[in-house]
Amino acid sequence: xxxxxxxHTAHDPRDxxxxxxxxxxxxxxxxxxxxxxxxxxxxxxxRQFLLPFVRPLAKLSxxxxxxxxxxxxxxxxxxxxxxxxxxxxxKGFVSPExxxxxxxxxxxxxxxxxxxxxxxxxxVPLSPLKPLTIDAxxxxxxxxxxxxxxxxxxRLGQALRDEDKKLTAVAEVDFSxxxxxxxxxxxxxxxxxxxxxxxxxxxxxxxVYQLFLTDNDFWRAANSLQMDETMGVYVATLLNTPQHLLxxxxxxxxxxxxxxxxxxxxxxxxxxxxxxxxxxxxMKRTNASSNAH
Numbered sequence: 001x002x003x004x005x006x007x008h009t010a011h012d013p014r015d016x017x018x019x020x021x022x023x024x025x026x027x028x029x030x031x032x033x034x035x036x037x038x039x040x041x042x043x044x045x046x047r048q049f050l051l052p053f054v055r056p057l058a059k060l061s062x063x064x065x066x067x068x069x070x071x072x073x074x075x076x077x078x079x080x081x082x083x084x085x086x087x088x089x090x091k092g093f094v095s096p097e098x099x100x101x102x103x104x105x106x107x108x109x110x111x112x113x114x115x116x117x118x119x120x121x122x123x124v125p126l127s128p129l130k131p132l133t134i135d136a137x138x139x140x141x142x143x144x145x146x147x148x149x150x151x152x153x154x155r156l157g158q159a160l161r162d163e164d165k166k167l168t169a170v171a172e173v174d175f176s177x178x179x180x181x182x183x184x185x186x187x188x189x190x191x192x193x194x195x196x197x198x199x200x201x202x203x204x205x206x207x208v209y210q211l212f213l214t215d216n217d218f219w220r221a222a223n224s225l226q227m228d229e230t231m232g233v234y235v236a237t238l239l240n241t242p243q244h245l246l247x248x249x250x251x252x253x254x255x256x257x258x259x260x261x262x263x264x265x266x267x268x269x270x271x272x273x274x275x276x277x278x279x280x281x282x283m284k285r286t287n288a289s290s291n292a293h
Contacts, residue, residue, distance in 0.1 A: 006043065007036065019043045029278040034104075037185060038271070041097035047197040054203045059260050061207035068211075075214055079140050082212035086205060087138045096188035098198035099134060105270050106131055106145060107181035108277040113152050114177040115280060116234045119170045122159035124152065132182065134189070143213070146221045153230060169240035175284035178277065198270075203263040210259070222262040228272045235276060239283065 006019035019039050030038070041047075090099055110128035117124055127148055129141050160166060188194075196204075210218045235241075 006039070029275050029282065031278055031281075033185075034101075034274055034278075037097040037100060038274075041095055041101070041197045042199065044095065044195065044197045046095075046195055046200050050196070051200045051203065054200050055263070058203045058207050058263060062210055062260055065207055065211050069215060077214045077217065078212045079143055079217075080138075082209065083138045083140050083142060085208065085212075086142065087134055089201070089205065090134050090137070091189050092191075093193055093196050094189075094201045095194055095197055096185055096190050098196070098201055099188040099194075100183060100185045101198055101270060101274075103131055103134065103137075103183050104181050105273055106141065107183070108273050109145065109149070111177050111179070112231060112235070112273065112276060112280070113148065115175070116231065116238065117152070117156070118174045118177060119238045120156060120160075120167060120234075121165045122156065122163055124155040124159050126152065130181070142209070143217060143221070146217075146224045149224050149227055149231075150220060153227065167234060167237045170238050173239065173283075173287065175280065175287060178280045178284050180281075199263075199267050202266050206263040206266070219259060222259040222265075224269075228269055232272070232276065235280070 006017040006023065009017065009020075011017070011020065019042075023035055023039055090102070094102075106129045110126075110130055114126060114128060117126055127144070129145055129148065131137055131141055209221065213221070
C-alpha cells in the first residue's frame, strides 16, 4: 500500500483500513502531523515485507556478536566509526518520515528532561542534544543521548537526597521549554533508496550498535528504555496526573529485559516520548489559555 493511502481512500465498511482507524482514534495523544508520519512509515512495504526477515536475522546476529565479544578486549569500541556508519545508513536508505521522527526524538527527550529539571525543587546540570541535521548525529549523539538520561537521573536523585527533598506537585508549572522542534519533514533525504521504515531500520542498526560499542555501553543503551516509566513518574508527580502513566509500556525500571528485545522496545520508547511531549504541549496550551482569561 502506498504511504498515507489510508488518508485518501474512501472508507469501506466491508474492508475498513486499520491504519485509518489508528489515525482517527483519539485515545493516544499524538499531533496529527506526527501520527500521519508515524503511520505512513509503518504502512510502508518495507515494514510489511522486509521486517519479518530482518527481525530474526538481527536477533541471531546479536547472539553471534555476544559470542564474538568474548574474544575481543573488554573495552574495545569504535563509537565514532559507528556513528559515521549510522549517518550513512540514515541518509542513504531510511525513509524521510523515519529520519524526521528520529531527529525529533532528540529534541523531545531534551525538552522533557529540561521540564523535569526546571520544575524540580533542586537544580542539576543538563547537556541538551538538539540536532538539526542527520549529519549532526555523527558527533556520537546516539551514545550521548543514553548517557544524558542516566546522568540526569543520577544527578537529580543525588541532589534530592543531599538536600532532603522530593519531587512534588508544582503549583506554577514551567512549560516554557516545551516547543515544536524546528525540523521539516521535506528537508529529509528523499531519494528512491530512502524507503526503509523506522522499525526495520532500528532492527538493522541494533546489532551494529552492539558490535561497535562496549558491553556496558550497549547494555546501558538497551536498558535506558526502562527509564520511560521513571521519566513518566517524574512528570506525573510534578503535574499530579497519575493517569498519564497508563501510556507507558516499556516495563518496570528495576526489571531489565534481554537486549534481544531492544529494537522493538526502542520503537515503543520513541512513541512514548512523542505521547508524553504531546500531553505536555496540550497542557501548556491549556495553561496559557487559562492565564489569558
